[in-house]
Amino acid sequence: MGQRRSIFVLTCLVFGFAFLYGPILSLIVYSFNESKLVSVWAGFSTKWYGELIQNEQILSAAFLSLRIAFITACIAVTLGTMAGMALARYGRFRGRTLFTGLITGPLVMPDVIIGISLLLLFVTSAEWLGIPGSRGMPTIIIAHATFCLAYVAVIVQSRLSSVDVSIEEAALDLGARPWKVFFTITLPIIAPALVAGWLLSFTLSLDDLVIASFVSGPGSSTLPMVVFSKVRLGVSPMINALATIIVAIVTVAVVIAGVLMHRAENRRQADIQQALARAGYQ
Amino acid sequence: MSVAARKEQARSDGRVSALGKATWRALRRLPLKGRSAVVAAPYIWLGLFFLVPFIIVLKISLSQMIVARPPFTPLLTWTEGWWPQVQAYLDNYVWLLQDPLYWIAYLNSVKIALISTLGCLLIGYPMAYGIAKAPATARTLLLLMVILPFWTSFLLRVYAWIGILKQNGLINNVLMWLGIIPEPLAMLHNDFSVYVGIIYSYLPFMILPLYANLEKMDVSLLEAAADLGCKPWKAFLSVTLPLSLPGIVAGSMLVFIPAVGEFVIPELLGGPDTLMIGRVLWNEFFNNRDWPVASAVTIVLILVLVIPIVIFQRQQAKTQDVLE
Amino acid sequence: MPEASATAGTLEPWRDPQARPYVRIEGVTKRFGEFTAVDDVSLDIFRSELFALLGASGCGKTTLLRMLAGFERPTSGRILIDDQDVTAMPPYERPVNMMFQSYALFPHMSVEQNVAFGLKQDSVPKAELKARVGEALELVQLGPWARRKPHQLSGGQRQRVALARALVKRPKLLLLDEPLAALDKKLREKTQFELMNIQDEVGVTFVVVTHDQEEAMTLSTRMAVMDRGRVMQVGTPSEVYEFPSTRFTADFIGSINVFEGRVRSIDGDLVVVESPQFGGELEVASQARVAQGQTVWVAVRPEKISIAPRGEGGAKEGRRRNAADGVVQDIAYLGDTSVFRVDIGNGTLIEVTQTNLFRSIERPIDWDARVTLSWTANVGLILSE
Ligand SMILES: Nc1ncnc2c1ncn2[C@@H]1O[C@H](COP(=O)(O)OP(=O)(O)OP(=O)(O)O)[C@@H](O)[C@H]1O
Numbered sequence: 009m010g011q012r013r014s015i016f017v018l019t020c021l022v023f024g025f026a027f028l029y030g031p032i033l034s035l036i037v038y039s040f041n042e043s044k045l046v047s048v049w050a051g052f053s054t055k056w057y058g059e060l061i062q063n064e065q066i067l068s069a070a071f072l073s074l075r076i077a078f079i080t081a082c083i084a085v086t087l088g089t090m091a092g093m094a095l096a097r098y099g100r101f102r103g104r105t106l107f108t109g110l111i112t113g114p115l116v117m118p119d120v121i122i123g124i125s126l127l128l129l130f131v132t133s134a135e136w137l138g139i140p141g142s143r144g145m146p147t148i149i150i151a152h153a154t155f156c157l158a159y160v161a162v163i164v165q166s167r168l169s170s171v172d173v174s175i176e177e178a179a180l181d182l183g184a185r186p187w188k189v190f191f192t193i194t195l196p197i198i199a200p201a202l203v204a205g206w207l208l209s210f211t212l213s214l215d216d217l218v219i220a221s222f223v224s225g226p227g228s229s230t231l232p233m234v235v236f237s238k239v240r241l242g243v244s245p246m247i248n249a250l251a252t253i254i255v256a257i258v259t260v261a262v263v264i265a266g267v268l269m270h271r272a273e274n275r276r277q278a279d280i281q282q283a284l285a286r287a288g289y290q
Numbered sequence: 291m292s293v294a295a296r297k298e299q300a301r302s303d304g305r306v307s308a309l310g311k312a313t314w315r316a317l318r319r320l321p322l323k324g325r326s327a328v329v330a331a332p333y334i335w336l337g338l339f340f341l342v343p344f345i346i347v348l349k350i351s352l353s354q355m356i357v358a359r360p361p362f363t364p365l366l367t368w369t370e371g372w373w374p375q376v377q378a379y380l381d382n383y384v385w386l387l388q389d390p391l392y393w394i395a396y397l398n399s400v401k402i403a404l405i406s407t408l409g410c411l412l413i414g415y416p417m418a419y420g421i422a423k424a425p426a427t428a429r430t431l432l433l434l435m436v437i438l439p440f441w442t443s444f445l446l447r448v449y450a451w452i453g454i455l456k457q458n459g460l461i462n463n464v465l466m467w468l469g470i471i472p473e474p475l476a477m478l479h480n481d482f483s484v485y486v487g488i489i490y491s492y493l494p495f496m497i498l499p500l501y502a503n504l505e506k507m508d509v510s511l512l513e514a515a516a517d518l519g520c521k522p523w524k525a526f527l528s529v530t531l532p533l534s535l536p537g538i539v540a541g542s543m544l545v546f547i548p549a550v551g552e553f554v555i556p557e558l559l560g561g562p563d564t565l566m567i568g569r570v571l572w573n574e575f576f577n578n579r580d581w582p583v584a585s586a587v588t589i590v591l592i593l594v595l596v597i598p599i600v601i602f603q604r605q606q607a608k609t610q611d612v613l614e
Numbered sequence: 615m616p617e618a619s620a621t622a623g624t625l626e627p628w629r630d631p632q633a634r635p636y637v638r639i640e641g642v643t644k645r646f647g648e649f650t651a652v653d654d655v656s657l658d659i660f661r662s663e664l665f666a667l668l669g670a671s672g673c674g675k676t677t678l679l680r681m682l683a684g685f686e687r688p689t690s691g692r693i694l695i696d697d698q699d700v701t702a703m704p705p706y707e708r709p710v711n712m713m714f715q716s717y718a719l720f721p722h723m724s725v726e727q728n729v730a731f732g733l734k735q736d737s738v739p740k741a742e743l744k745a746r747v748g749e750a751l752e753l754v755q756l757g758p759w760a761r762r763k764p765h766q767l768s769g770g771q772r773q774r775v776a777l778a779r780a781l782v783k784r785p786k787l788l789l790l791d792e793p794l795a796a797l798d799k800k801l802r803e804k805t806q807f808e809l810m811n812i813q814d815e816v817g818v819t820f821v822v823v824t825h826d827q828e829e830a831m832t833l834s835t836r837m838a839v840m841d842r843g844r845v846m847q848v849g850t851p852s853e854v855y856e857f858p859s860t861r862f863t864a865d866f867i868g869s870i871n872v873f874e875g876r877v878r879s880i881d882g883d884l885v886v887v888e889s890p891q892f893g894g895e896l897e898v899a900s901q902a903r904v905a906q907g908q909t910v911w912v913a914v915r916p917e918k919i920s921i922a923p924r925g926e927g928g929a930k931e932g933r934r935r936n937a938a939d940g941v942v943q944d945i946a947y948l949g950d951t952s953v954f955r956v957d958i959g960n961g962t963l964i965e966v967t968q969t970n971l972f973r974s975i976e977r978p979i980d981w982d983a984r985v986t987l988s989w990t991a992n993v994g995l996i997l998s999e
């Protein structure tokens with residue numbers, strides 16, 4: 009079959025990945041540029057990293073963002089798991105259609121809409137009920153948790169639908185009450201999905217600019233907000249250094265996760281082979 | 291305190307406590323035990339922080355701007371006794387209709403999103419196809435490489451293009467050094483750079499659903515069957531492409547919907563005249579502080595997006611039914 | 615005969631009108647929306663029985679079992695276990711355990727932990743728990759595999775873990791949904807006997823769902839044949855096989871030849887049926903209450919028909935009752951038996967089974983051989999529905 013076509017597909021893959029990774033590579037390369045003008049190479053230097061770690065504003069924003077991301081991920085995993093359970097296991101409960109709509113909504117709604125509507129909610133409720141007193145970290149967390157929980161729900165739902173329901177029924181049958189079934193059987197089985205959901209929520213929260221800009225208050229600027237205000241003014245090698253650090257952390261994390269998963273997979277493969285071999289002897 | 295004031299106070303107290311009692315009764319009637327609580331917690335959260343906000347946006351879009359905090363007139367006023375007075379203004383919507391700025395921004399957003407979606411499809415389809423046909427070991431790695439950029443900062447990836455596209459940026463420098471062009475091309479701060487930014491940022495959203503769809507399909511078999519007397523391209527067009535339509539729809543919606551409301555990319559890469567509705571909204575909100583008009587813009591934007599969202603959700607439900 | 619009735623009471627409690635059923639299913643119906651999956655089923659199951667639910671795919675066996683386990687609530691009707699109404703009791707409170715069709719082992723727990731899970735829910739003391747888990751694993755011969763995870767076991771071993779896990783709680787009632795379906799034929803036969811031995815040993819009441827009639831006949835003390843949500847017949851395997859009450863059961867269990875006809879005369883026990891399909895008259899010794907002229911079906915099992923080469927057995931002057939001449943259309947050699955399909959004219963095929971008593975390559979009856987079939991009046995059955 010079409011030799012020409014496979015060459016075409018291969019070319020597309022190569023160019024596609026070059027397109028995806030080229031900009032990231034250029035960020036990294038220019039972070040080591042001596043010159044302040046990003047585009048002119050003036051020799052190797054790590055001075056921008058030095059400047060970066062001395063920048064109070066970026067550091068405190070990064071710290072705030074990390075705290076927000078951590079709390080957001082925890083809330084999103086808790087609520088998202090519940091939602092995923094309901095979607096995968098509760099059949100056609102009352103209000104299910106609206107519920108699925110509420111889950112899909114945050115996944116596809118543009119950020120500006122989510123940001124504006126949440127800000128107006130906070131303003132209205134501050135006016136009527138007096139809470140929240142001021143906007144800042146809590147309101148950002150609420151906003152982030154809202155759309156992150158939808159992602160977690162989808163991940164958990166798809167993981168659960170590949171788990172045989174009778175495993176949970178067997179536990180009920182053996183005398184475990186529903187909540188105990190959840191903690192001793194369901195949770196351990198879907199744990200990888202929860203880890204994935206937590207990490208995704210953490211990243212999404214860390215990454216969000218638009219929603220946070222709407223719902224944050226004075227004095228609570230997250231990292232993307234600070235970066236955005238700097239980037240708007242033009243290219244800055246310090247931001248390249250920041251990007252390089254983020255890419256490095258993500259790559260290391262992904263490689264570690266990949267190796268761990270690969271090992272677990274290998275171990276499982278070996279186990280299966282061993283079992284088959286033994287079964288053959290019997 | 292005058293008698294009348296005291297009476298009024300008592301009446302409003304009574305109102306509050308009556309309201310409290312009713313709420314309490316309603317809450318107690320909710321079967322908030324075990325199973326139901328599992329649905330109720332995320333349901334209430336999403337209702338409170340996703341659904342109610344839209345109702346509030348709708349409400350504010352029907353009010354007038356005033357110079358105050360908050361900068362809009364209340365929709366409901368408690369005048370005489372119990373009956374709330376509704377004061378709705380359609381001014382903001384009329385304003386949207388009259389000022390061509392908004393129309394142009396909406397149309398331009400849809401146009402840019404459409405063209406970008408098409409671009410994503412043209413680049414993403416062969417990639418998804420190539421990954422789905424790759425050997426199993428390479429497949430995992432390639433897929434990981436598609437997802438990896440997801441985990442790095444979106445903002446910084448968009449920012450990277452500034453350095454690449456600008457007047458004395460990477461591309462212009464290289465092309466001029468090679469002697470292909472005598473003077474730098476203007477690639478940044480126009481529609482072109484916005485297209486590049488959107489396609490670049492949303493490409494993984496296109497590839498993933500397409501890959502999921504193509505991977506399930508035994509492409510080689512189907513095409514071999516259609517191959518009998520059919521040219522490969524014809525076989526692809528008549529068999530594979532129609533079968534991958536669900537993936538195309540899902541991927542296109544995942545790109546199109548957020549792209550319409552995109553703010554960061556036109557702001558950083560677009561020119562001052564790149565009108566996109568996300569940007570208009572941002573300016574209306576932060577610079578003009580006209581919240582009622584911004585709310586009306588939001589409501590219209592939601593209406594514009596409802597159709598693709600419904601298509602997307604239908605598609606998802608169908609795919610899920612097939613899986614089950 | 616007091617002795618005989620005492621035996622009937624302990625070995626065959628269902629024959630004793632005084633015996634108290636252990637599990638009572640009273641008029642149970644289950645609807646899913648418009649669809650009726652289980653339709654007004656009533657069954658009595660006695661202590662230490664091995665009761666089989668048999669029926670084609672989709673006839674409602676699993677649904678009935680799931681109502682016994684407590685996963686589904688009957689739309690109407692009641693379920694009593696040991697005189698206790700359990701209809702509304704959640705599964706975790708029922709004295710019932712189930713072995714799932716897919717085994718449903720906990721993938722993240724070892725064999726030992728799987729088996730211990732149920733006991734832990736009852737807060738059984740540690741020492742006792744250990745002893746009982748050991749015992750259960752011993753019973754299913756899985757001692758050496760105690761520390762393995764489910765995915766490291768073969769299919770037969772997983773099946774035994776599931777059995778041990780369900781048995782270790784000493785339930786009043788053990789439900790098994792297609793327990794042997796995932797095993798290959800050889801292992802399935804071996805396990806059938808293991809299962810019977812284990813049931814003998816522990817004395818628990820078993821309800822087994824299966825769509826394999828051979829399995830049901832091998833295992834069960836009694837069985838219920840189901841069709842589209844209804845119970846068609848309940849009885850011991852030999853009762854159901856020898857005296858099916860309807861055409862459905864007759865056809866479902868084993869194979870059978872059925873001829874439609876009209877009752878011509880009734881002479882004491884002897885019913886004579888005129889059957890155009892058979893092309894003659896049939897006589898059956900039967901107590902069935904039928905009236906003259908009524909449409910009935912005469913059923914004869916293939917192994918009860920004798921087959922002989924034509925010429926030896928007369929039948930020259932007209933047709934005798936219960937006899938027909940024909941031509942062999944088809945022979946299936948199954949090792950222990952051979953199945954013949956004989957065309958007796960007007961498109962009717964009769965199936966005949968013969969035991970291969972002698973080892974011989976040459977068949978006494980070959981394809982296209984002209985043969986005579988016959989059977990006695992007391993092997994036929996009259997079915998009126
Ligand atoms: N939760 C449900 N909702 C709707 N219909 C159902 C449900 N469970 C079972 N049914 C229907 O009830 C009928 C009986 O199903 P059941 O699983 O009891 O069959 P079965 O006799 O166990 O079949 P099999 O031998 O294939 O396992 C089927 O037609 C099935 O489609």
Ligand SMILES: [Mg+2]
Nearest residue numbers: 675676677791
């Ligand atoms: Mg079944």
